Amino acid sequence: KQEVTQIPAALSVPEGENLVLNCSFTDSAIYNLQWFRQDPGKGLTSLLLIQSSQREQTSGRLNASLDKSSGRSTLYIAASQPGDSATYLCAVRRLDSGGSNYKLTFGKGTLLTVNP
Amino acid sequence: GAGVSQTPSNKVTEKGKYVELRCDPISGHTALYWYRQSLGQGPEFLIYFQGTGAADDSGLPNDRFFAVRPEGSVSTLKIQRTERGDSAVYLCASSFVAGELFFGEGSRLTVL
Numbered sequence: 231k232q233e234v235t236q237i238p239a240a241l242s243v244p245e246g247e248n249l250v251l252n253c254s255f256t257d258s259a260i261y262n263l264q265w266f267r268q269d270p271g272k273g274l275t276s277l278l279l280i281q282s283s284q285r286e287q288t289s290g291r292l293n294a295s296l297d298k299s300s301g302r303s304t305l306y307i308a309a310s311q312p313g314d315s316a317t318y319l320c321a322v323r324r325l326d327s328g329g330s331n332y333k334l335t336f337g338k339g340t341l342l343t344v345n346p
Numbered sequence: 347g348a349g350v351s352q353t354p355s356n357k358v359t360e361k362g363k364y365v366e367l368r369c370d371p372i373s374g375h376t377a378l379y380w381y382r383q384s385l386g387q388g389p390e391f392l393i394y395f396q397g398t399g400a401a402d403d404s405g406l407p408n409d410r411f412f413a414v415r416p417e418g419s420v421s422t423l424k425i426q427r428t429e430r431g432d433s434a435v436y437l438c439a440s441s442f443v444a445g446e447l448f449f450g451e452g453s454r455l456t457v458l
Contacts, residue, residue: 264447272452273352273450274449276446276447332441332443333394333402338386
């Protein structure tokens with residue numbers, strides 16, 4: 231059974247800092263990995279999707295890396311801003327033996343607070 | 347609409363009542379997912395549809411929970427004889443097959 235762990239559970243940084251959020255997963259046979267952002271009381275917003283054949287994806291100040299063999303992904307946020315404050319969730323998609331199950335398994339998230 | 351739409355956004359009900367939650371996916375997305383999220387937790391998988399059929403319902407907690415997607419678009423999650431432990435945010439997402447998931451804002455269910 232796939233398990234996804236996110237460290238740290240919470241992180242508080244001053245504005246302008248670069249930071250890294252970590253995600254690890256127990257089964258490396260993944261199809262892709264997706265990072266989401268969730269604001270309080272809201273749904274999930276997709277940030278980056280990394281296919282299993284890729285090493286990283288970039289969008290603006292965000293960079294996500296994937297090391298499938300070691301079961302790890304990181305989300306790097308450059309020059310953090312107070313508006314980046316939210317919960318960041320990592321989710322991995324694994325194919326079952328029949329190749330037809332595209333279920334995502336989520337971590338519990340990292341609560342990020344960027345202080346002005 | 348452009349995004350995934352979920353109704354109602356909030357539902358308060360009494361223990362033992364029947365509840366329906368609706369999800370309207372992004373047009374053209376064949377895959378539809380239901381997840382449940384409790385406070386401080388990541389979303390927990392409930393059921394996945396590919397087209398009209400439930401390809402994986404292994405996450406439904408018991409037989410009080412049921413979901414349908416009769417025409418391969420809108421889906422309804424049905425909960426019978428609600429219990430206080432069913433209180434959570436129910437999230438719906440859609441995608442192309444194995445593609446990027448897009449989530450709705452969720453339906454917050456409170457069972458008194």
